[in-house]
Amino acid sequence: MANVKCNPDLVRERAKCSFDVNELIHLIDGGENATKEKRHFEETIFSVKELQDAVPEEYLSHKDRYENAVRKATILRDVCREYMKKYNYKPNRFRVGHGVFKDVSPFLLHDGMFVATIIGQGTPEQQAEWLPKAENMQIIGTYAQTELGHGSFIRGLETRATYDPKTEEFILNNATLSSFKWWPGGLGSTVNHCIVVAQLFINGKSYGIQPFIVQIRDLNTHKPLPGVKVGEIGPKMGFQTANNGFLGFENFRIPRMNMLMKNAQVLKDGTFVKGMNEKLTYGTMVMVRVGIVGDCSLNTSLAATIAVRYSAVRHQSKIKAKEPEVQILDYVTQQHKLFIAIASSHVFRNVYSWLSKSYLNVMKDLAQGKQDHLPELHATACCLKAVCSRDAGSVVEECRLACGGHGYMTSSNLPLVYGFTIATVTYEGEQTVLLLQTARYLVKAWLAALQGKVLAPSVSYLSDWLKNDNVRWQNTPEGIVKGFQHVAAGKVKAAYDTIQKYIKLGKDYEDAWNLASVQLMKASEAHSRSILCEVSWGEVIRTSASPNLLQVLKQLAQLYLVYWTLETSGDFLVYSNISKDDIAILREKYEELLAAIRPNAVGLVDAFDLRDEILHSTLGSYDGRVYERLMEEALKSPLNQESVNASFHKYLKPLMEKAKL
Numbered sequence: 299m300a301n302v303k304c305n306p307d308l309v310r311e312r313a314k315c316s317f318d319v320n321e322l323i324h325l326i327d328g329g330e331n332a333t334k335e336k337r338h339f340e341e342t343i344f345s346v347k348e349l350q351d352a353v354p355e356e357y358l359s360h361k362d363r364y365e366n367a368v369r370k371a372t373i374l375r376d377v378c379r380e381y382m383k384k385y386n387y388k389p390n391r392f393r394v395g396h397g398v399f400k401d402v403s404p405f406l407l408h409d410g411m412f413v414a415t416i417i418g419q420g421t422p423e424q425q426a427e428w429l430p431k432a433e434n435m436q437i438i439g440t441y442a443q444t445e446l447g448h449g450s451f452i453r454g455l456e457t458r459a460t461y462d463p464k465t466e467e468f469i470l471n472n473a474t475l476s477s478f479k480w481w482p483g484g485l486g487s488t489v490n491h492c493i494v495v496a497q498l499f500i501n502g503k504s505y506g507i508q509p510f511i512v513q514i515r516d517l518n519t520h521k522p523l524p525g526v527k528v529g530e531i532g533p534k535m536g537f538q539t540a541n542n543g544f545l546g547f548e549n550f551r552i553p554r555m556n557m558l559m560k561n562a563q564v565l566k567d568g569t570f571v572k573g574m575n576e577k578l579t580y581g582t583m584v585m586v587r588v589g590i591v592g593d594c595s596l597n598t599s600l601a602a603t604i605a606v607r608y609s610a611v612r613h614q615s616k617i618k619a620k621e622p623e624v625q626i627l628d629y630v631t632q633q634h635k636l637f638i639a640i641a642s643s644h645v646f647r648n649v650y651s652w653l654s655k656s657y658l659n660v661m662k663d664l665a666q667g668k669q670d671h672l673p674e675l676h677a678t679a680c681c682l683k684a685v686c687s688r689d690a691g692s693v694v695e696e697c698r699l700a701c702g703g704h705g706y707m708t709s710s711n712l713p714l715v716y717g718f719t720i721a722t723v724t725y726e727g728e729q730t731v732l733l734l735q736t737a738r739y740l741v742k743a744w745l746a747a748l749q750g751k752v753l754a755p756s757v758s759y760l761s762d763w764l765k766n767d768n769v770r771w772q773n774t775p776e777g778i779v780k781g782f783q784h785v786a787a788g789k790v791k792a793a794y795d796t797i798q799k800y801i802k803l804g805k806d807y808e809d810a811w812n813l814a815s816v817q818l819m820k821a822s823e824a825h826s827r828s829i830l831c832e833v834s835w836g837e838v839i840r841t842s843a844s845p846n847l848l849q850v851l852k853q854l855a856q857l858y859l860v861y862w863t864l865e866t867s868g869d870f871l872v873y874s875n876i877s878k879d880d881i882a883i884l885r886e887k888y889e890e891l892l893a894a895i896r897p898n899a900v901g902l903v904d905a906f907d908l909r910d911e912i913l914h915s916t917l918g919s920y921d922g923r924v925y926e927r928l929m930e931e932a933l934k935s936p937l938n939q940e941s942v943n944a945s946f947h948k949y950l951k952p953l954m955e956k957a958k959l
């Protein structure tokens with residue numbers, strides 16, 4: 299990229315960067331070699347001509363866009379397969395996926411959840427049967443859980459799998475409209491298999507929801523099998539190429555061994571054997587929630603790169619009347635909008651790496667029959683997924699707004715990035731629902747703290763707070779992290795006390811919970827924020843980097859801490875010993891941090907190392923040729939391929955002529 303002829307503003311910005319951009323790229327990638335491998339892989343993918351679109355996708359019809367996405371998905375699969383064989387390299391498909399599809403791949407659910415569920419929920423025999431076929435794409439699948447009537451409350455799913463011991467089969471049925479599967483990616487027209495999550499019935503008795511692997515289309519003709527009703531759900535706010543679909547069964551039989559039986563089992567005679575913990579059936583969701591925190595980092599870095607580069611190139615208005623128009627990046631309000639995006643991407647990445655390690659440790663424990671840490675992992679993954687996805691959505695939208703009118707152009711790519719980022723707030727567990735899951739855990743932890751029990755590490759601050767809730771406020775990063783824990787502990791206590799108050803007033807526990815649920819949700823959010831602050835600050839101070847880079851990383855981490863303290867200063871005033879003077883000091887600190895980060899802003903987004911092909915943006919390309927690209931892209935509009943459009947003769951001219959009469 300270094301040899302590209304760049305906009306002079308960007309050249310100047312890059313020259314004043316105080317740290318080595320390559321050092322940060324290597325740090326993000328996990329080493330110099332990892333960067334080399336990543337770049338070689340991306341170079342290979344983006345030099346494949348067939349993966350490049352001649353006409354921008356937005357001009358294609360819904361159907362053509364889907365077919366184009368499938369075409370590219372198959373080419374990408376072949377290229378990746380060859381590449382992996384040749385170089386023994388496991389690529390990050392999500393990064394290049396944004397480049398190839400702009401949006402998401404119709405195989406997203408095959409890779410993200412179908413294969414993962416076979417691994418996570420299948421016995422070794424079942425894995426041997428289906429995994430090689432799924433990994434080779436001999437079969438293509440999705441994860442079909444959500445129904446028209448139920449998504450969040452999965453115990454309420456209506457799809458039935460009734461065991462027939464005579465034939466040793468399950469009979470799948472969707473007797474009601476609300477029981478139809480609705481949403482699964484790839485289901486519309488792409489997949490031939492799915493994991494169907496259904497209510498198991500044996501001899502008229504319900505045994506809860508279980509996962510089944512089901513072939514729904516003929517492998518040769520792709521026709522739905524008899525007893526299967528399947529289709530696509532139509533256009534959405536984003537995820538246009540994900541091919542989300544619907545599905546229903548009528549007396550559709552599958553062999554007994556198609557129930558994934560790593561946890562619970564159904565024996566030939568219909569005996570149900572319970573698993574170690576019925577919640578392990580929800581395992582794929584926990585894994586994907588962890589992954590979504592990483593995805594939030596990537597999505598935020600896409601938007602930040604586009605908006606920061608654009609803001610360095612764009613000049614508008616003046617700070618001083620007699621001086622030239624300034625780069626909009628020099629407005630401190632613009633820095634306020636954008637630098638939190640850069641900082642958030644780093645925070646999400648660090649927290650993702652921490653959460654992934656916890657996830658892998660719990661999986662190791664489970665393999666040995668130990669499940670003590672599962673509730674903590676579930677609670678942590680739920681609240682972090684909820685808060686990171688919501689933050690990422692807000693930050694991406696703020697970046698889009700920070701690009702003014704041009705941020706509204708599809709060619710900026712910001713509307714699309716917003717479309718797939720905001721979906722993460724809902725899928726894989728709607729935000730409020732997940733926050734309330736964490737709140738259940740927090741209330742239990744609070745009770746345990748009151749009883750003097752030892753708490754799990756992520757909530758041990760509740761016991762500390764009980765011992766001393768009067769800690770003196772300190773305007774240091776460590777002091778702020780403590781402050782976030784105080785806010786979280788104060789909110790958990792307040793929510794708990796509110797439940798108790800309603801119970802004393804004669805409400806039963808469930809009603810008291812519902813009445814207190816706004817507070818519970820906020821307590822859960824505060825808990826999540828305290829984890830984000832503690833973990834990200836901890837990761838940064840442990841980072842080994844050159845002094846220049848370390849200084850910048852600390853500035854970003856501090857910016858995140860101070861930004862959120864100021865954003866939630868009301869909570870700090872209520873639940874900590876912060877004073878108005880401390881808040882004034884933090885405001886000053888915030889302005890200092892914005893000024894310190896300003897010269898490095900372009901270097902920082904360059905260090906996300908997102909190629910132009912991945913950014914897909916007229917505003918965010920490395921060379922900063924913003925206006926040229928906006929015009930070049932506009933000229934691709936089909937309306938610009940003719941000097942006079944047929945509608946003139948058909949409608950406009952008659953209208954004008956009628957007006958003359």
Ligand SMILES: CCCCCCCCCCCCCCCCCCCCCCCC(=O)SCCNC(=O)CCNC(=O)[C@H](O)C(C)(C)COP(=O)(O)OP(=O)(O)OC[C@H]1O[C@@H](n2cnc3c(N)ncnc32)[C@H](O)[C@@H]1OP(=O)(O)O
Nearest residue numbers: 410450451452577580589592593595599676725726727738
């Ligand atoms: C700069 C660049 C940086 C780069 C960084 C790196 C980038 C890396 C990128 C990585 C990207 C990876 C991305 C991966 C994305 C993959 C793509 C996938 C695309 C996905 C598309 C969407 C798919 C879907 O949406 S599938 C459907 C998902 N559906 C849901 O999530 C439903 C939500 N509902 C539920 O989960 C449940 O119903 C729930 C939990 C709300 C309630 O369940 P239930 O009613 O049964 O339980 P409760 O009665 O409330 O609780 C009982 C008890 O059980 C506990 N519990 C519940 N769930 C679990 C669980 N999963 N595990 C453990 N325990 C659980 C609960 O806490 C209760 O415990 P108590 O002790 O009784 O309190």
Ligand SMILES: Cc1cc2nc3c(=O)[nH]c(=O)nc-3n(C[C@H](O)[C@H](O)[C@H](O)COP(=O)(O)OP(=O)(O)OC[C@H]3O[C@@H](n4cnc5c(N)ncnc54)[C@H](O)[C@@H]3O)c2cc1C
Nearest residue numbers: 441442443444448449450481482483721725726727728730
């Ligand atoms: C882009 C996209 C892709 C998807 N892909 C898939 C897929 O591949 N496979 C699949 O199975 N599903 C998929 N889904 C479905 C997704 O998982 C669900 O939409 C999601 O879990 C939310 O459930 P819901 O739609 O039932 O929302 P609802 O639960 O109906 O939410 C509506 C409102 O009710 C509130 N609410 C619900 N329950 C409670 C409660 N207990 N307490 C308080 N408030 C509550 C929520 O907070 C929300 O405000 C996808 C969804 C989207 C948007």
